[in-house]
Amino acid sequence: xxxxxxxxxxxxxxxxxxxxxxxxxxxxxxxxxxxxxxxxxxxxxxxxxxxxxxxxxxxxxxxxxxxxxxxxxxxxxxxxxxxxxxxxxxxxxxxxxxxxxxxxxxxxxxxxxx
Amino acid sequence: xxxxxxxxxxxxxxxxxxxxxxxxxxxxxxxxxxxxxxxxxxxxxxxxxxxxxxxxxxxxxxxxxxxxxxxxxxxxxxxxxxxxxxxxxxxxxxxxxxxxxxxxxxxxxxxxxxxxx
Numbered sequence: 001x002x003x004x005x006x007x008x009x010x011x012x013x014x015x016x017x018x019x020x021x022x023x024x025x026x027x028x029x030x031x032x033x034x035x036x037x038x039x040x041x042x043x044x045x046x047x048x049x050x051x052x053x054x055x056x057x058x059x060x061x062x063x064x065x066x067x068x069x070x071x072x073x074x075x076x077x078x079x080x081x082x083x084x085x086x087x088x089x090x091x092x093x094x095x096x097x098x099x100x101x102x103x104x105x106x107x108x109x110x111x112x113x114x
Numbered sequence: 115x116x117x118x119x120x121x122x123x124x125x126x127x128x129x130x131x132x133x134x135x136x137x138x139x140x141x142x143x144x145x146x147x148x149x150x151x152x153x154x155x156x157x158x159x160x161x162x163x164x165x166x167x168x169x170x171x172x173x174x175x176x177x178x179x180x181x182x183x184x185x186x187x188x189x190x191x192x193x194x195x196x197x198x199x200x201x202x203x204x205x206x207x208x209x210x211x212x213x214x215x216x217x218x219x220x221x222x223x224x225x226x227x228x229x230x231x
Contacts, residue, residue, distance in 0.1 A: 045218035058218055100147060103161075107156070
């Protein structure tokens with residue numbers, strides 16, 4: 001089954017404790033992206049990747065890192081999480097970067113930073 | 115920068131009736147894509163329908179259709195014969211068509227749709 005898999009689905013952590021949210025897709029997609037969703041704000045893009053070893057900032061990149069060492073994986077790293085990073089996070093992928101390609105979303109990761 | 119506005123934070127409709135969700139956007143681009151995504155309580159983001167700006171014909175997918183008014187920069191979603199399973203948050207989204215394709219989706223803030231049995 002074609003899918004985007006995020007882990008963990010739920011995570012509670014404390015300020016300053018490094019964490020990684022994994023994202024994996026099995027569709028051989030080149031383009032991958034991370035979004036965060038906050039009440040009343042919709043979804044906003046954090047980082048994206050056009051292909052292996054090619055990443056760039058989205059609209060809200062502060063406090064996050066990403067890497068793309070393999071085509072299928074695109075982990076989101078919070079080196080020193082803070083309470084304002086409490087949010088619902090989505091990973092998405094599409095075959096190519098061009099806008100006509102539909103983005104498929106993972107099931108989301110609910111992060112709480114205490 | 116592009117913006118997407120959904121002016122209805124919440125809508126309610128009786129089961130089997132028709133409801134229209136509004137979306138307006140602001141862009142200086144002439145080529146782009148517009149999308150409606152559904153987010154049920156499971157939080158999964160599900161693509162409902164998409165529209166290519168250069169196509170004048172409105173997109174339809176079964177009970178879902180759009181009214182795309184390019185000059186007015188309006189992209190409303192009509193749900194016919196509403197069903198209980200349609201209850202969800204609905205997000206309108208824009209994506210610029212560009213050769214590099216680097217831009218992500220720009221989302222509106224969402225409309226919470228309630229279906230009354």
